[in-house]
Amino acid sequence: MSKVIEQPRYSCALGAEQTVVAIRRAVPVLHSGPGCCNKITSLIGQGEAYAGGSTIPCTNSNERDVVFGGVDKLRSVVKGALQVIDADLYVILTGCTASIVGDDIDSVAQEFRSAGKPVVCAETGGFKTNNYRSHETVVNAVIDQYVDAHRAEGGVQKGLVNVFATVPYQDPYWNGNLAELKRVLDGIGLKANILFGQESGGLPEWKNIPNAEFNIVASSWVGLGIAEHLKKKYGTPYLHFPYLPVGGLETSRFLRQVAEFGKLDKKRAEDFIGREERKFYSFLERMADFLLEFRYGLPRRFYTILDASYAVGFAKYLVNELGILPARQFVVDNTPEEFRDEVRGEFAHLSDRRSAPVEFETDGGVIQQKIREDENKTRALILGSGWDRDLAKDLNADLLILSVPVEYRLVLNCGYAGYNGGLRVIEDLYDRVLGTYR
Amino acid sequence: MAKKLKQIAIYGKGGIGKSTTTSNISAALSKMGYKVMQFGCDPKSDSTNTLRKGEYIPTVLDTLREKGSVKANEVIFEGFNGIYCVEAGGPAPGVGCAGRGIITAVQLFRQQKVFEDLDLDFIIYDVLGDVVCGGFAMPIREGIAEHVFTVSSSDFMSVYAANNLFKGIQKYSNSGGALLGGIIANSINHQYSKDIIDDFAAQTKTQVVEYVPRSVTVTQCELQGKTTIEGAPDSEQAKIYTRLAEKIAAHEVSHTPSPLSTTDLRQWASKWSKQILAAESRSIAGAC
Numbered sequence: 001m002s003k004v005i006e007q008p009r010y011s012c013a014l015g016a017e018q019t020v021v022a023i024r025r026a027v028p029v030l031h032s033g034p035g036c037c038n039k040i041t042s043l044i045g046q047g048e049a050y051a052g053g054s055t056i057p058c059t060n061s062n063e064r065d066v067v068f069g070g071v072d073k074l075r076s077v078v079k080g081a082l083q084v085i086d087a088d089l090y091v092i093l094t095g096c097t098a099s100i101v102g103d104d105i106d107s108v109a110q111e112f113r114s115a116g117k118p119v120v121c122a123e124t125g126g127f128k129t130n131n132y133r134s135h136e137t138v139v140n141a142v143i144d145q146y147v148d149a150h151r152a153e154g155g156v157q158k159g160l161v162n163v164f165a166t167v168p169y170q171d172p173y174w175n176g177n178l179a180e181l182k183r184v185l186d187g188i189g190l191k192a193n194i195l196f197g198q199e200s201g202g203l204p205e206w207k208n209i210p211n212a213e214f215n216i217v218a219s220s221w222v223g224l225g226i227a228e229h230l231k232k233k234y235g236t237p238y239l240h241f242p243y244l245p246v247g248g249l250e251t252s253r254f255l256r257q258v259a260e261f262g263k264l265d266k267k268r269a270e271d272f273i274g275r276e277e278r279k280f281y282s283f284l285e286r287m288a289d290f291l292l293e294f295r296y297g298l299p300r301r302f303y304t305i306l307d308a309s310y311a312v313g314f315a316k317y318l319v320n321e322l323g324i325l326p327a328r329q330f331v332v333d334n335t336p337e338e339f340r341d342e343v344r345g346e347f348a349h350l351s352d353r354r355s356a357p358v359e360f361e362t363d364g365g366v367i368q369q370k371i372r373e374d375e376n377k378t379r380a381l382i383l384g385s386g387w388d389r390d391l392a393k394d395l396n397a398d399l400l401i402l403s404v405p406v407e408y409r410l411v412l413n414c415g416y417a418g419y420n421g422g423l424r425v426i427e428d429l430y431d432r433v434l435g436t437y438r
Numbered sequence: 439m440a441k442k443l444k445q446i447a448i449y450g451k452g453g454i455g456k457s458t459t460t461s462n463i464s465a466a467l468s469k470m471g472y473k474v475m476q477f478g479c480d481p482k483s484d485s486t487n488t489l490r491k492g493e494y495i496p497t498v499l500d501t502l503r504e505k506g507s508v509k510a511n512e513v514i515f516e517g518f519n520g521i522y523c524v525e526a527g528g529p530a531p532g533v534g535c536a537g538r539g540i541i542t543a544v545q546l547f548r549q550q551k552v553f554e555d556l557d558l559d560f561i562i563y564d565v566l567g568d569v570v571c572g573g574f575a576m577p578i579r580e581g582i583a584e585h586v587f588t589v590s591s592s593d594f595m596s597v598y599a600a601n602n603l604f605k606g607i608q609k610y611s612n613s614g615g616a617l618l619g620g621i622i623a624n625s626i627n628h629q630y631s632k633d634i635i636d637d638f639a640a641q642t643k644t645q646v647v648e649y650v651p652r653s654v655t656v657t658q659c660e661l662q663g664k665t666t667i668e669g670a671p672d673s674e675q676a677k678i679y680t681r682l683a684e685k686i687a688a689h690e691v692s693h694t695p696s697p698l699s700t701t702d703l704r705q706w707a708s709k710w711s712k713q714i715l716a717a718e719s720r721s722i723a724g725a726c
């Protein structure tokens with residue numbers, strides 16, 4: 001019998017609808033049963049954005065669409081969406097039923113494209129995989145079926161890069177993270193396409209994807225499938241930085257690797273890095289008295305219940321810059337086998353002296369049980385999701401909600417990547433701790 | 439005493455003669471005085487044609503598609519001698535899920551309790567050639583048919599299909615599914631064909647219910663849109679179909695077959711092809 005997974009921290013493949021929602025003026029069109037998208041957005045969404053959540057066009061397919069195929073209904077829903085929703089790109093995504101029945105969605109998308117409409121499609125039947133994987137599927141589908149035909153003129157541009165760093169909404173802080181990565185990459189002399197969110201240039205930016213000088217994957221593994229695809233398709237080389245850079249040390253390391261890979265003007269890059277570091281550490285210096293006096297009030301150990309990119313990025317920052325030590329580390333994104341050794345390697349070398357074993361576990365219930373059974377003698381910090389609130393309460397631990405479902409906080413432009421993100425971590429951490437004082 | 443409804447499913451390789459055989463069984467049973475429904479479970483929806491002068495009837499699923507709901511009496515049509523004819527229908531070739539269509543159509547009938555209301559003695563399901571997915575196994579699953587008969591010639595492909603069906607029956611046999619009544623051997627005009635099918639029945643621990651020869655009478659009647667029972671009631675072929683129907687009416691207990699494994703089946707087939715080859719070269723040599 002198949003095993004029940006309690007509280008998985010990601011969604012089914014159809015969750016990639018959120019990838020589309022995050023592209024400015026793009027709209028997902030779901031060919032799925034009614035309710036799928038509500039379930040998904042309640043797990044990995046906050047805010048419906050332009051046409052997400054319960055406003056997504058959907059075929060609401062039923063038994064009749066199974067027996068006779070749902071292609072006709074899909075066609076009429078796309079037609080309706082084109083009339084009713086003002087957008088620049090429509091992305092058809094299949095749910096389980098349509099994928100099992102084998103509806104020929106390609107030909108539907110093709111029909112609309114032949115009529116000059118920007119319609120693309122991707123197979124995201126829920127049973128196929130999860131939303132990390134299907135994020136790549138959807139991005140690649142947009143590249144193949146839309147970007148390729150509308151490639152911006154001018155060929156490869158010096159200094160233009162595409163950044164693949166987070167999965168929108170699966171990473172609740174995706175918008176803030178991408179904005180900060182763009183800021184620092186632009187700072188060292190690049191022009192960064194971040195493709196998603198308010199700070200991106202929307203679809204004109206997508207049309208420029210093939211013109212990038214190189215691509216940057218700042219993530220443990222998600223996004224490599226896109227960078228590989230672009231390498232094959234357009235010959236674009238890519239740099240893989242295997243976690244989310246958080247704080248002074250790691251962001252500088254990240255930028256230096258990028259500068260070297262892209263053979264950027266070294267002085268310009270170092271000037272920027274120097275300026276940013278001075279700013280970053282000046283805030284800490286200003287608080288030195290407080291931070292020193294308060295050091296015993298901080299949690300001493302941290303538990304991680306995060307995806308691989310966040311887990312490594314936060315562990316490095318907490319260990320190396322804040323002096324908090326790793327307790328048990330759980331990576332919850334169902335990291336594909338071929339990338340696990342690299343994640344283990346990162347945890348083995350968190351710093352020169354510190355390492356931590358890491359466990360790959362997708363079952364939130366199992367993880368919480370293991371943490372409960374741990375010693376828990378000293379005050380702990382839990383890096384997890386809204387679902388870990390009861391656990392934190394029971395252990396008198398501080399909880400930083402970094403993963404979906406967020407539930408108990410509102411996210412606007414907050415991000416934890418980069419120099420600014422590092423400061424934000426400290427603010428939020430002290431906020432939790434000070435909040436427990438009377 | 440309330441009479442007991444007997445539900446029978448006929449399976450077999452595509453084109454082997456299921457619909458022809460089923461329609462003749464239905465016709466013969468009805469002439470014997472039984473109330474019969476023939477339920478075509480095939481998207482081609484041609485199962486009951488020879489019961490209705492070659493006419494196609496609106497199918498359950500077409501009606502469902504057009505109207506959104508179906509009342510059973512809208513899709514039951516009377517054919518030869520008052521036989522109730524139903525065609526499940528299905529999607530256009532290449533789209534949708536025909537298997538789900540069969541499930542939908544059969545469930546729709548069961549929910550409406552039509553079978554009880556019509557006071558039937560027999561329902562015979564004529565199921566599409568190859569059991570390609572779960573939907574086509576519907577009639578052998580719990581609570582639908584209780585007896586399965588397979589129509590097979592002595593061709594190996596047909597025997598393979600029968601063996602696959604036996605695997606399906608075996609699989610569902612523990613959960614109240616239908617059991618095997620036996621093999622209806624069709625197009626058996628030679629002794630070696632009879633030997634092959636007899637051997638296969640012995641190997642798989644089942645029986646051959648009847649040997650039906652290939653006969654031009656069947657073709658002639660079909661061309662007039664009739665079963666042999668209707669079109670040539672006094673023919674030798676009609677007598678055979680009647681005898682088959684009588685055996686089915688009398689049939690009470692079915693069994694779980696013992697299908698051959700894929701390797702055993704291949705070995706079995708190659709043993710037979712060697713024998714046939716040897717026999718043929720002997721007869722060619724004899725003719726010289």
Ligand SMILES: Nc1ncnc2c1ncn2[C@@H]1O[C@H](COP(=O)(O)OP(=O)(O)OP(=O)(O)O)[C@@H](O)[C@H]1O
Nearest residue numbers: 452453454455456457458567625651652653656660
């Ligand atoms: N015993 C027979 N003698 C002569 N012709 C036969 C005999 N049995 C079947 N046929 C002919 O073989 C053809 C196929 O038969 P039929 O349509 O009954 O097969 P089927 O198994 O129902 O096919 P399908 O799987 O396509 O539904 C028909 O033209 C039918 O007349």
Ligand SMILES: [Mg+2]
Nearest residue numbers: 456457480485
């Ligand atoms: Mg037939």
